[in-house]
Amino acid sequence: xxxxxxxxxxxxxxxxxxxxxxxxxxxxxxxxxxxxxxxxxxxxxxxxxxxxxxxxxxxxxxxxxxxxxxxxxxxxxxxxxxxxxxxxxxxxxxxxxxxxxxxxx
Numbered sequence: 201x202x203x204x205x206x207x208x209x210x211x212x213x214x215x216x217x218x219x220x221x222x223x224x225x226x227x228x229x230x231x232x233x234x235x236x237x238x239x240x241x242x243x244x245x246x247x248x249x250x251x252x253x254x255x256x257x258x259x260x261x262x263x264x265x266x267x268x269x270x271x272x273x274x275x276x277x278x279x280x281x282x283x284x285x286x287x288x289x290x291x292x293x294x295x296x297x298x299x300x301x302x303x304x305x
Contacts, residue, residue, distance in 0.1 A: 228286060
């Protein structure tokens with residue numbers, strides 16, 4: 201039986217970017233990551249770009265609770281700003297799911 205390493209939620213967002221907009225999306229990532237990190241309950245963020253599918257990015261955000269993301273962040277000015285910055289680059293809405301972190305840091 202696995203034991204949770206620390207109670208927290210991992211948000212995984214798969215983001216497909218419009219062809220040619222990848223450099224624009226990468227340019228806003230530093231500012232966008234601060235929007236997450238300044239939000240109550242955000243414990244960290246990582247963003248990666250697929251090697252096999254270079255138009256695909258994955259956002260991994262650690263939240264203290266699901267409500268910190270779904271209620272706190274999603275109803276905040278920070279979320280509105282995130283979508284204003286990143287939204288024009290999206291090929292389609294991001295696919296988002298949440299996981300309980302079982303093993304990891």
